[in-house]
Amino acid sequence: MRKFLFVPLFLAFIGAACDESDIEKVAQSLNTAIRTVEGIQSTVISAQRAGSISKPNANAIVGMTVEVARGIGIANGVTRNFTELPEGGKIQVLEILMPVMDGIERSLDELGIIENPELKAAVELGFRTTLGLMQTAQAILEVNDANDP
Amino acid sequence: MPTTLENITAGMNLINIAIPGITSLIVTLQNGKKVDLVGLLADTDKRVANTVTTGEAFLAEPDPSEPE
Numbered sequence: 177m178r179k180f181l182f183v184p185l186f187l188a189f190i191g192a193a194c195d196e197s198d199i200e201k202v203a204q205s206l207n208t209a210i211r212t213v214e215g216i217q218s219t220v221i222s223a224q225r226a227g228s229i230s231k232p233n234a235n236a237i238v239g240m241t242v243e244v245a246r247g248i249g250i251a252n253g254v255t256r257n258f259t260e261l262p263e264g265g266k267i268q269v270l271e272i273l274m275p276v277m278d279g280i281e282r283s284l285d286e287l288g289i290i291e292n293p294e295l296k297a298a299v300e301l302g303f304r305t306t307l308g309l310m311q312t313a314q315a316i317l318e319v320n321d322a323n324d325p
Numbered sequence: 326m327p328t329t330l331e332n333i334t335a336g337m338n339l340i341n342i343a344i345p346g347i348t349s350l351i352v353t354l355q356n357g358k359k360v361d362l363v364g365l366l367a368d369t370d371k372r373v374a375n376t377v378t379t380g381e382a383f384l385a386e387p388d389p390s391e392p393e
Binding site for chain 2: 199200203204206207210211213214217221230231232234235238239241242245246248249252253255256
């Protein structure tokens with residue numbers, strides 16, 4: 177059976193420099209997240225081409241990747257507008273991250289449509305990695321919110 | 326002159342990925358960390374656009390199992 181390889185990039189992010197500014201950490205999270213989503217999309221499309229997943233089910237998952245990618249894009253755009261994240265900027269990024277994370281959690285609930293266990297595991301790992309990256313960005317922003325006078 | 330050479334050396338050490346264009350090099354010399362952030366944000370934008378475009382194109386494809 178064809179193997180569906182998916183490399184989690186979250187561990188690479190953990191090894192990144194610990195003395196970056198808030199904005200750089202958030203930007204790094206978003207960049208690693210979109211790379212992860214790219215991998216999910218590519219894996220599912222390849223699986224559909226190989227006949228391992230039906231077109232309707234592949235469409236459902238690819239649709240999720242498009243929505244998550246759009247959310248990451250919006251958060252990236254907000255992040256770009258600040259050299260340092262001021263109070264308002266942090267709130268804006270948090271407000272964008274929350275729906276993206278909710279969307280990912282809904283996607284995880286719907287993965288039962290994937291019958292191939294290896295594909296399902298690969299896609300689930302990808303979405304969980306992306307969710308973890310979003311939660312990391314959220315934690316960075318919330319900790320610094322708490323530390324602000 | 327020695328200060329300029331030191332800056333150039335420091336800038337070159339910061340460039341550990343391919344950043345094309347003399348404009349990017351100048352930005353590196355002035356603020357090494359900043360160009361990394363700019364490149365990172367731009368890379369994310371590019372990947373987002375590609376993911377959305379690829380996904381939408383796939384969604385527009387007909388189901389091959391359905392009769393024509």
